[in-house]
Amino acid sequence: MFFVYKILIINILYYWHNDCFTCIGNINLYHMRTIKLLFTTLTLAVLATACYTEVIIEDEYIDEPVLNVHALLKSHELWYVDINATSGNREVPFLQRAFTVSFVGETVFANNNIVGIGKTGNGFGLDVGYFNTANGRLQINHDVDGYWSLEVFMVDNNTIELYDSNSRTSYYLEGYQRNNFDYDMVFYDNIEYLLQEYDVWEKVTTSKEGLLNDFDSENYLQFYIEGNRSMFNSSVDPSGMHLDDVLWDYSGEYSVFGVYNDETLKTLTLDYDFMGNDYFELYVINDSTIELYHSSSGTVYKFKGKGFISYLKSGISQLDKKRTKTEYGTMKVVRKRKI
Known part of the structure; x- marks a missing residue:
């Protein structure tokens, strides 16, 4: 040119x-x-x-490491399902039921009951299915709920997110080892489920201390969910009855509250239909025994759970029981029972 x-x-x-x-x-x-x-x-x-020269500047390519899902799931022995952190309008049934899940070998374990947690299956719970991590996804073949393919995201060193794209629902799981898992925290954070895991609570002792009151004659309690209401039944039948023969004399709604500045205390209020209510301080002795302190009379009642409901092992109950987001209200009261 x-x-x-x-x-x-x-x-x-x-x-x-x-x-x-x-x-x-x-x-x-x-x-x-x-x-x-x-x-x-x-x-x-x-x-x-x-002398025109074309200069092409390419974007810098960053090769991010691929998440090793298999190693991540096995990095903790127990994964606690923080049900209150769940996001989405639908659910993954087996996660909605579980308190913890574990991935041992190729087997999925779950603690679906508060009762026995830490003891059942050496702490892992019940065998509920099988899993693999092909293609970087958690693929589970559940004994009851069938096949599920979940995306796995690492939130931090102790937290993972399991995302179901079909329901657009995320579950957040907190990782623990069995020797550092806070079982007391699980009991008190989920105490309402403990009350519902027995067909009946039978009164076994009444303290000598305390004033006479109407609750002295009530020997059986039953707690259950009806729709979105927490319900109870009460009976004055004598102790030692066969569970199927117990007749319920009273019914109503119950509520559980936390106590301000006292994480280990919960309160229980029985709101009877047409009869007012009874207020108690609720103490968990173990996973089959509770004590109710009747603060207005100063009487302590001990109840033992009868007819344990093992979820996933007892027919229709395995489908009925689902955890829901629960934020216990807080009462500004002072512990009255002297221990």
Whole structure:
């Protein structure tokens, strides 16, 4: 391209020279400098055009490490399902029931009951299915709920998210080892489920201390869910009855509250239909024994659970029992029982 421009310039100067031949001798130094400047400018313009170079700057590629799902799931022995952190409008049934899940070998274990947690299956709970981590996903073949494919995300060193894309629901699981898992925390954070895991609670002792009151005659309690209501039944039948023979004399709604500045104390209020209510301090002795302290009379009642309901092992109950988001209200009361 430069050569073409050069030929063009020479032709222009040639014709200009022929037309002005008679005057060429009179061209002074000023005219020669003007011609030289014109030629130099045209040359630089051609060079600037001909020397164009395309420069491509590529974005820097960062090779992020691939999450090892299999190793992540096995990094903790127990994964506690924080049901209150769940997001989404639907559910993954076996996660909705479980307090903890574990991944041992190729087997999925779950603690679906508060009763026996820490003891059943050496702390892992019941065998509920099988899993694999092909293609970086958690794929579970559950004994009751069938096949599920879940995405796994690491939230932090002790927390993972299990996401079901079909229901657009996320579950958040907190990792523990069996020797550092806070079983007391699980009991008190889920105490309402403990009350519901027995068909009946039978009164076994009444303290000698305390004033006479109507609750002295009530020997059986039953706790259950009806819709979104927490319900109870009460009976004055004598102790020692067969569970199927117990007749319920009273019923109503019950509520459980936490206590301000006292994480280990819960309160229980029985709101009887047409009969007012009874207020108790609720103490968990073990996973089959509770004590109710009747603060207005100063009487302590001990109840033992009868007819344990093992979820996943007892027919229709395995489908009925689901955990729900629960935020216990807090009462600003002072512990009245002297221990």
